[in-house]
Amino acid sequence: xxxxxxxxxxxxxxxxxxxxxxxxxxxxxxxxxxxxxxxxxxxxxxxxxxxxxxxxxxxxxxxxxxxxxxxxxxxxxxxxxxxxxxxxxxxxxxxxxxxxxxxxxxxxxxx
Amino acid sequence: xxxxxxxxxxxxxxxxxxxxxxxxxxxxxxxxxxxxxxxxxxxxxxxxxxxxxxxxxxxxxxxxxxxxxxxxxxxxxxxxxxxxxxxxxxxxxxxxxxxxxxxxxxxxxxxxx
Numbered sequence: 114x115x116x117x118x119x120x121x122x123x124x125x126x127x128x129x130x131x132x133x134x135x136x137x138x139x140x141x142x143x144x145x146x147x148x149x150x151x152x153x154x155x156x157x158x159x160x161x162x163x164x165x166x167x168x169x170x171x172x173x174x175x176x177x178x179x180x181x182x183x184x185x186x187x188x189x190x191x192x193x194x195x196x197x198x199x200x201x202x203x204x205x206x207x208x209x210x211x212x213x214x215x216x217x218x219x220x221x222x223x224x
Numbered sequence: 225x226x227x228x229x230x231x232x233x234x235x236x237x238x239x240x241x242x243x244x245x246x247x248x249x250x251x252x253x254x255x256x257x258x259x260x261x262x263x264x265x266x267x268x269x270x271x272x273x274x275x276x277x278x279x280x281x282x283x284x285x286x287x288x289x290x291x292x293x294x295x296x297x298x299x300x301x302x303x304x305x306x307x308x309x310x311x312x313x314x315x316x317x318x319x320x321x322x323x324x325x326x327x328x329x330x331x332x333x334x335x336x337x
């Protein structure tokens with residue numbers, strides 16, 4: 114089974130400072146069509162998940178440009194340039210190459 | 225505006241059945257893959273099932289083991305999840321999602337005696 118492993122599982126960040134979350138897949142997420150189907154979501158407290166990044170590095174509509182995604186193959190990273198209070202919640206990576214699998218989630222809190 | 229409204233959750237005894245519904249509006253329902261994702265209290269997101277636009281192609285997570293069936297009625301703009309032989313570990317909020325982009329607010333399923 115494909116496993117998605119996120120690190121760290123939690124982080125505490127001072128507003129205005131950067132944050133980074135790693136997501137590693139047990140299998141390559143590069144599909145035969147040349148695309149890599151890796152997504153990032155944020156679930157704010159008490160809310161449904163919201164899509165941040167699709168296909169590794171594309172910001173979804175309305176997502177602030179302080180969010181960026183990168184990576185290839187099995188290693189991926191979500192970066193927040195300058196964390197704001199509204200960024201609090203749990204971040205999930207998800208793959209859609211081999212059906213769908215979410216990472217365990219990374220809880221971000223504000224210091 | 226895309227709206228997805230889940231219903232049908234509730235308390236059911238182990239071994240029982242429930243049918244979840246997801247009423248969709250604000251988009252051409254039949255043109256999109258639809259998904260069910262669940263989340264146990266305090267836990268992470270788990271993909272459950274998906275169905276293509278005309279309902280001819282479905283897929284399930286391994287743990288479903290034939291107990292859950294996804295379907296859709298495009299005339300009614302509604303997605304379903306028939307849940308049979310329910311177990312305590314099926315207790316979760318069940319979200320429907322359009323293309324795993326837009327998500328509903330979820331419906332809570334509690335399996336307990």
